Amino acid sequence: MATTMVKPAGWGRLRLDRTRPKRQEIGPLERRRARAGLLFISPWLVGFLLFYLLPMVASAFFSTLSFQLATPDEAEFIGLGNWQRALFNDPNVWRAWIVTLRFAVINLPIGLVVAFGFALLLNSDYLRSRNLFRTLFYAPSVVPFIASTLIFSQILNSQTGWVNRLISFLFGIDATGVDGIRWLDNPTLIPLTYTFIGIWGLGNAILINLAGLQGVPTALYESASIDGAGWWRRMWHITVPMVSPVIFYNLVLGLVGLLQYFLQPFVLNGTSGYPQGATNFYMIYFYKQAFQFAQMGYGATLAWILFFVALAITIVVFGTARSWVYYSAEQT
Amino acid sequence: MRKTRHWLPLGLALGLLLAACGAGTTPTEEPDITDDTDAAASEEEEEESAPSGDTTRIRWFVGLGAGSDVDTIPAQEEIVERFNASQDEIELVLEIVDNDAAYGVLNPQLAAGDAPDIVGPVGIRGRDGFPGAWLDLEPLVESSGYDLSVFDPELVEFYEVEGEGLLGLPFGVFPQFMFYNLDLFDEAGLNYPPDAYDEPYVMPDGTEVDWDVDTLRELAQLLTVDGNGNDATSSDFDRNDIVQFGFGNQWTDMRGLATLFGPGALVDADGNATMPDHWREAMSWYQDLAWEDGTYPFADYGGADFLDAGNWFNSGNMALSAVHLWYATCCTGELEDAWNLAPMPSALGQTTAKLHADTFTITRATDHPDEAFTVLQYLIGEAASDLLKIYGGMPARSDLQGSFFDELDEGQFAGMGLNWDVVEASLAFNDNPNHEAGLPNSQESQDCYNRVTNRLFVDPDYDVDAALDQLVGDLQNIYDGTGACTLVE
C-alpha cells in the first residue's frame, strides 16, 4: 500500500481543548463517542480518586499548618504563614530557584539534542549490529543509582578520576589537582558536570525518540529523495516534524524532571549543597525542610509552589506546542 | 490483627476528606488476580512469622546509627531470633534501613501513626532529629524496678532531656582518641605519639614537647608527602600531587571539629546563640592546616580513592586521625596490624576527647510501652555484648565492661597489643557540654553551622571569622523561629 502524504490528523489536538466543537447540536453518535471516551479513561479516573486525590488535598492542607512530622498531634493551623515565609522571607528558596533554573536552561537543550541525535544514530540503516549498540547505549540506564553515583564521584574526582586522567593524556594538559578541572568541587562547573551525568542516564529519552522514529513512514523519505532533498533537508522537513509529538513529550517531561531534579545531587552530596551551594536544587531544599527538619507544613508549601511554577510552564509549553508542532507539520 | 492506629489530625483530615469527596468506595474493591496472589503471598509471610494470636508485635527500627551495613545484618537477625525463641509473649520484628534513607522512612512512619516501637542504636544527634517523638522512660524504669545503678550516673544524665524526660538508657559509649599509622611514622623516622595522657612527645632530636595541637601541626607537616617524596616542610612540596596526609579529624561536623580545642556550646543558658572564642581559634587552626600547610585533606582530596573515598585512616595514607572507638572495629580492616592508639592532644592548655554515646529509644506513639521496654532491657543487657561487638562500642553498663577489651584482644585484634588504656582514660576527658547536645531546632541549626565547615575546606579565600559572626545571627533567628539560615554553603 503506497502511503500518501500522512496528514497529521491528530496534531491539532495537542493543545488544550479550548475550542469547543463548532456544531452546537450533539447527536446520539457524539454522545455515544463521549461516553466511550469516558469509559476508556475511567481506569485512570478511578485510580486518581482512590490514590491521588486525597494525598494531594491533604498535602495542600499541610501547607497551612505548622506541622512537625514526628508529632502530628501538635500540628497547628497557621493560615498562609508558610506561604509568606517561602515567598518573601526565606533567601534559601530564591537561591534554590536560581540553581535549579540555571541548571534547567543548560541541561534541557543539551539533553533534547543529544537524545535525539543518539536515537538517529541508533536508528541509522548504516549502523552495523544495531541491536548490540542500542543495548549498550541503554545499559547505563539500568545501572542501579547507588552504583552510578559512586561511579561518578570516583571517575570525576579531580585528583584521581579517569576523566581528568584521560583529558591529561589526550590533550597533554595537567587536568588533575587543585588547579585542575574540579568537576564536583567547582561551583561554576557543577551545572555542566551534572548535565554530563544526566546524559549518561538518557536511555529512556533515546528510547522514546527511537520509538518515535518508527512512526516516520519510509515513503516520505523515498519521495523526498526523489525530489533531491539532502540529508539536512529531510531531517528538518520530515524527521523532526514527524517526531515532534515525541520531542514534545521529552520536552515536557524533561522540564518537569529538571524542576524536580533531586536524586543525583542528593546521593552525591546529601543536602549539603556542596560545593558552595551549587547543588542546592529546589527539591533538595524541599527534602531538607520536609524530611530532615521534618517541617512538613513548610515542605508542603515549597512543593506546592513548585507545582504552580511547573504547571504554569507546562501550560505555556502546551500552548506553544500547537504552533511549533503544527507549523512544522505543514512544512512536510 | 494489626494494632489500632493513632488517629491524629492528619488522619482526621483524611477521614473528613474521604467522607466529603464521597469516595466511599473501599479501596480493596478492585481486586486483580495478580493482586490476590500477592496479597496471599504476603499474608502467608505474616502468618508464618506470627504463630499465635496473643503475641505482641514489637518493631525494632535500625538505621539512624550503626547496624545497616551488610555484614552486621545477620548478627542482628540472630539476636532477634534468639529473643523470639526465648519467650512467647513478644514477637520482635527487625526493620533495617540504610542510614542515608532512614530519615525519609522513619518520618512518614511517625507522621502516619505507624511508628516502630524501638529505635536504635541511635546517638544524640540522630535522636534529636525527631524532637517530640520519644517516650519518657522514667515511669517505665520505676514501674519495672529497673536498677539504674549499673550505669555511671553521669551517663544516665546524658539522656535526660529537659521537658521531655529520660529518652533512652545508656547502651554503648565510644570515646574519641588518636589513631596513628606505625609504618608512616617509621618511614618518616619519627617517634610514635605518647602512650598516655600525661606523657610528652619526643622529637627526633630527643627534645620533649607537650602533646598538643602545635606539636600535631608540626608532625602533620612532616607526615604529609607528595609523589616525589617531599614533605610539607619542603619548598618543593607539590600540593597538587599529595599522596599522603598528616592529620584528619574524621567524619564529624563543625562542633565535633571545634571540640578539639575544648568543649563548647552554640547556645547559652538563656537560649541565645553564641560562638565560643576557642572554637573560633579552632576553625582558623583547621583553615591553616588545610590551606596554608596543605596537611589536612582539602578540596576534594577528602573523597579521593587513595584516601579510601573518605575513610581516610583506613587507606594507610593518613598518619594521624582522630576518631571514636567504633572506628576500630568497623573501619580499619585494610590496615591489618599497622596502627595503634594514642591520647588526644591538648589545646590551649586543656585536653578534650569528645564522646559518642548510643542508646535505644522507645517511640511515644508505641501501643505497647511495657513490652517495648522489656525488649529494650534485653538489648542493653543480655544482648548488649554481642550487639556492641557488631557496633564497636564499649558497654555502658559497668558490669559488662570488664571483658570487653579482652575479647577484642583475643578476637578481631589478636596479637596487636593495642593500647586500650587510652580508651578508658579518654572517658575522663569527655566533652561537657557534648558536641552533639541538643540545640533549638537542632536539624536546621546543624544545617546552618555546617555550611561554614563545608565551605572552609573548599574555598581557599574563605573569611571564616566573618562567616562565624553571620552564623551567630542566623542561629539566633533559627532558635527564635524568626528566620532562615542566610549563610551561603
Add this chain to the structure above:
Amino acid sequence: MNLLVPRRQVTTYDEVTARIKRKRLLMTWGVTTLAVAILSVWLMPLAYAGVTSLKTRSQVADAPILPTEIATFEFEDRKYEVFEVPFDDGDRELALVTRGRETSEFVDPSDPEAGLITWEGRWRTLEPVRSLSLAWGNYPEAWELINFPRLLFWTTFYATVTLFGAVISSAFVAYGFSRFRFRGRGVLFMVLMATIILPPAVTQVPSYAFFSWIGWTGTWLPLIVPQFFANAYNVFLLRQYFFTIPTEMEQAAAGDGAGALRTFFYVILPQSVPALTAVSLFHFFFAWNDFFGPLIYLVSNRDIQPISIGLTFFSGVYDSEPQLIMAASFIPLAIPLVIFFFAQRVFIQGIVITGVDK
C-alpha cells in the same frame, strides 16, 4: 530517479550501482566508527565499574586504573613489595624492607642471603613491579552477603506484574484522551499531568498514612495496585504516539461497523507496537530500580524486599565497600539488558505505521 540523471557524460547502470554500493560501504563504515567512538566514551563509567568490581579493597585505593597487584617477596616471615631500583649498573628488582624518606633498605629476592641492601634515594619515586591480578572473588562474596535469588525474585515479580497493569491501563486511557471528545477532557488531561507535576515526595506522607490505615503496609499492594489504574507518564507518552497514527484506518474500520473497543484492539494497538514496547521497557526498568516506594512500604517485611534495597546495605554508614557495590550491581544488570536486547528488535524503521517494507 534523480540519482540516475547523468552528471558525467556516460554513466552505465553498473557504474551507478557500484557508486551507490561504494557510498553505502563508506557510510556504513563512517557511521559505525562514529558509534564506536561515542560508545567508548559512553561506556567509560561502566568500564570503571567493571574494573573496580575486580579489584581488592586495597587496589581500589592504590592501583592505577587496572587491578594490578604489586609483586611481593617474603623475607623473614613478612611480605615486602618489590620495586624497580636504579643502580649505576642498571635496574634491579628489589623488595623494599625498611622505608625511609631519603634512604631505604632492600633485599634481593634472587639472593636473600646477601642481606639488606641500602639505597640512597626516595622510594616514592620508584616504580613498583606490578602484575595483573583480578579479584573475581568479589562476585561470590557479594552473592553470599545478600540473598540474591530472593531479592531478584521479588524485583522480577514486581516488575512483571505491574508491567501488564500499567501498560494496558495506560493504553486504554491514552486512547480515550486522544480519540474522543467529551466535556472536560482538556481539564482532566491537565489534572492527569498535575499528578506528575506535583512532586511525588509531598504526597508520600499522606499516601503512606492512607495505605497504613487500610493495612497495606508491609505488603506489595500499595506499590502494585495503583499501577493498574494507569499513570500519567505512560498515558502522556502513548497519547502523543497515538496522535501520530493517521486516522484513515480507523475511519475505515468505523465504516465497517467496528466499535471503539474493536478499533482500539485491531487498529490502534497493532500500529503502536514500538511505543507500547518503549512504555513496557520503561516501566520494567522503572520497577526494576524502584527504590523509595518499596523501601518505605516494605521496611517492616524484610523477606519480600527487592534487590534495589538489598544493594543499599553495601554502602555502610561510614565504611563503603566500592568493589562489592560494583560487583553486586553487575550481577542483576544482566537480566534487564537481555530483555532489552530482545525487546528492542521491534524498532526497525518503517514497517509498522505504513505497512510498507523497504
